[in-house]
Amino acid sequence: MHLSIQNLGKVYQDGKTALNGFNWELERGIYGLLGPNGAGKSTLLEILSLGLMPTSGKVLWDGWDIQKKPNAFRRILGYLPQNYGFYPELKAWQILDYMGRLNGLHGRRLKRRIGEVLEIMGLGNDAKRKVRTFSGGMRQRLAIAQSLLHSPQILVIDEPTTGLDPGERVAFRNMLFDLGRSCVVLLSTHIVKDVEYSCHQMSLLYDGIQRFTGEPSEFMKRVEGRVFETLIPFEEFPKFSKEQCVIAIQERGKVVTVRFIASNGVHEIPGAQPVRANVEDAYVDFMRQCGEEELIDEEVV
Amino acid sequence: MKKSSEKVVMSSIIPRGLAKKVHRLLERHLPPKVMDWLSQFWIQTRILFSRTLILMVVAMFAVFTWATIKEEIYKESDAFSFLILQSLALAILLHMNLWETEREGRTFELLIMRIPGVNRLIWFKMRVSLLWNFLLLLPFSLGFMWFLTIPLWRELLYLFFLMTVSVFVALLTCVVSSFVKRGLPTAIIVAIILTMASSFTSAGELPAKEYFQFFIFPMNEWLFENWSHKRLAIMLIVNRLFFLSVAGLLYWWFYRRLQKTEKWIV
Numbered sequence: 001m002h003l004s005i006q007n008l009g010k011v012y013q014d015g016k017t018a019l020n021g022f023n024w025e026l027e028r029g030i031y032g033l034l035g036p037n038g039a040g041k042s043t044l045l046e047i048l049s050l051g052l053m054p055t056s057g058k059v060l061w062d063g064w065d066i067q068k069k070p071n072a073f074r075r076i077l078g079y080l081p082q083n084y085g086f087y088p089e090l091k092a093w094q095i096l097d098y099m100g101r102l103n104g105l106h107g108r109r110l111k112r113r114i115g116e117v118l119e120i121m122g123l124g125n126d127a128k129r130k131v132r133t134f135s136g137g138m139r140q141r142l143a144i145a146q147s148l149l150h151s152p153q154i155l156v157i158d159e160p161t162t163g164l165d166p167g168e169r170v171a172f173r174n175m176l177f178d179l180g181r182s183c184v185v186l187l188s189t190h191i192v193k194d195v196e197y198s199c200h201q202m203s204l205l206y207d208g209i210q211r212f213t214g215e216p217s218e219f220m221k222r223v224e225g226r227v228f229e230t231l232i233p234f235e236e237f238p239k240f241s242k243e244q245c246v247i248a249i250q251e252r253g254k255v256v257t258v259r260f261i262a263s264n265g266v267h268e269i270p271g272a273q274p275v276r277a278n279v280e281d282a283y284v285d286f287m288r289q290c291g292e293e294e295l296i297d298e299e300v301v
Numbered sequence: 302m303k304k305s306s307e308k309v310v311m312s313s314i315i316p317r318g319l320a321k322k323v324h325r326l327l328e329r330h331l332p333p334k335v336m337d338w339l340s341q342f343w344i345q346t347r348i349l350f351s352r353t354l355i356l357m358v359v360a361m362f363a364v365f366t367w368a369t370i371k372e373e374i375y376k377e378s379d380a381f382s383f384l385i386l387q388s389l390a391l392a393i394l395l396h397m398n399l400w401e402t403e404r405e406g407r408t409f410e411l412l413i414m415r416i417p418g419v420n421r422l423i424w425f426k427m428r429v430s431l432l433w434n435f436l437l438l439l440p441f442s443l444g445f446m447w448f449l450t451i452p453l454w455r456e457l458l459y460l461f462f463l464m465t466v467s468v469f470v471a472l473l474t475c476v477v478s479s480f481v482k483r484g485l486p487t488a489i490i491v492a493i494i495l496t497m498a499s500s501f502t503s504a505g506e507l508p509a510k511e512y513f514q515f516f517i518f519p520m521n522e523w524l525f526e527n528w529s530h531k532r533l534a535i536m537l538i539v540n541r542l543f544f545l546s547v548a549g550l551l552y553w554w555f556y557r558r559l560q561k562t563e564k565w566i567v
Contacts, residue, residue: 049414071417079414085407087348098344102415106333146411 001028001062001153003184008057010043010208018043020208022057030180032195032216033188034283035205041188042082044205045158048186049079061154075104078152080143082159082188088132092123092142095131096149103150117145120175137168144175154184161194173198196279204283206290216279223277223285226262230272231255244269245288247281261285345429348402352484355394359437362387366441380445381459384438388463391437392470393491395430398484400475419559423552427471434467435460465544470495472551479558 003026010019019040024031035041046052048059050070059066066073086095096114105113118124121141126134134142140160147155161169169191176198179185189195195202196216204212204219212219227247232240237249237256248259261281262269328336350356366383403409403426416422442463446456473494478487 074417081410083407084411087406087408089347098340099415101337101340106337
């Protein structure tokens with residue numbers, strides 16, 4: 001079970017480079033793809049799901065090129081696109097039955113799998129309900145259920161937790177953990193906490209370029225020792241936010257608690273206490289750096 | 302409480318539990334492949350008839366046909382003109398929302414993931430809509446055959462020609478819908494294109510215009526009276542070849558449109 005993405009690139013017809021020289025080796029487990037909107041995440045996922053043809057590079061599954069054997073790859077791929085929908089007038093089991101048959105499942109095996117995936121997703125009691133009566137979270141779970149029907153070996157999920165409430169998000173992460181033990185799960189998101197809590201490896205895309213690949217803990221190291229919290233008077237906050245990279249702010253009467261990444265050393269800010277960094281801090285710092293680089297590039301041009 | 306904006310669906314007219322009983326019964330007795338096809342047919346049918354407009358127009362056609370069949374239509378040529386009109390209307394109605402429903406419901410991406418290849422996806426969707434086109438045409442056509450005592454071989458030929466017209470119009474509607482994206486404007490544009498095309502091919506003394514008419518029928522009385530059998534046979538072949546090339550061109554165009562899904566879906 002090994003997915004190898006080699007020097008993958010995609011240039012659209014209008015000349016826009018959506019992805020440039022992306023490399024990644026994936027084995028069983030959960031992998032997170034992070035990046036702002038328009039970074040190239042969905043393009044990468046669409047290439048992996050055979051919806052788009054790359055303009056350069058290749059993707060190998062256990063050594064064979066997925067573009068050369070698309071049908072064989074589809075049989076082992078579960079894909080949940082960012083934009084998807086269901087026929088609202090159909091019941092949950094009817095949708096799974098339909099999708100399963102399109103995947104080549106029949107009879108008892110199909111019936112058993114429908115029951116299993118509905119149970120895994122916590123929709124066992126809602127099988128006979130029409131999809132239009134489902135909440136956003138239930139639809140999302142049903143969407144994942146349909147992608148699991150044919151027991152895929154690789155699961156590609158685009159922005160799965162968007163629109164889920166905190167409880168559903170936690171349940172989703174737990175479910176991902178179980179899936180990650182039996183297949184390759186590639187999760188694209190811009191919710192950093194999802195990557196921090198559930199992925200054992202992550203890759204960061206910015207402007208179509210791969211900027212980091214490794215463990216989330218490794219990514220966090222870039223801000224280790226630079227994340228602080230301090231109390232400052234409310235009226236000083238505008239000046240403070242211009243000088244420091246503020247991550248979070250909480251109002252407490254006439255003062256505010258500010259979590260920030262110190263760029264030039266903490267000693268300039270009296271009373272600032274170091275706190276444990278997380279992936280979100282590192283991500284914000286990274287994005288700020290990318291923004292600054294872009295500004296410098298523009299100035300050079 | 303049911304909202305007024307909800308679409309009319311077939312399930313509302315089918316007794317509760319009946320569909321499930323039928324499903325179980327069929328699954329017990331039919332081979333898996335047939336069951337798969339029936340399941341896909343059933344779902345696609347529900348999607349196809351989820352628009353009230355389609356059901357209304359089909360019902361209107363039925364009432365109109367049975368009310369006028371004995372009073373107004375005495376000749377085969379009149380019957381054929383009526384059937385052509387019906388075939389055109391049905392093909393437009395059944396296909397104007399065929400892809401729009403998938404696009405609007407955002408089910409297109411899930412489908413294309415499971416049905417590899419644009420050709421197979423087109424075939425998957427259109428075989429059901431064209432089958433319904435045929436099934437809805439059949440009772441009217443058989444009705445004419447009964448009342449006007451048309452021989453079976455001629456009846457079958459009528460049906461063949463009507464279905465070729467339907468295929469052409471269906472493809473044209475699909476191409477237009479991939480640009481326009483909304484059902485009703487698609488139908489209006491297709492109707493305008495067809496009117497222009499038919500008035501061009503029947504305008505004045507256009508040389509050999511019969512060869513290039515989309516909706517010509519070889520047993521046309523005028524042709525029978527004025528043309529030799531040999532000339533008729535040539536006309537028939539050339540006319541159908543022309544039709545096939547135009548339909549092929551439309552298919553290729555639509556195929557290319559579907560290939561650019563990233564532009565079409567959004």
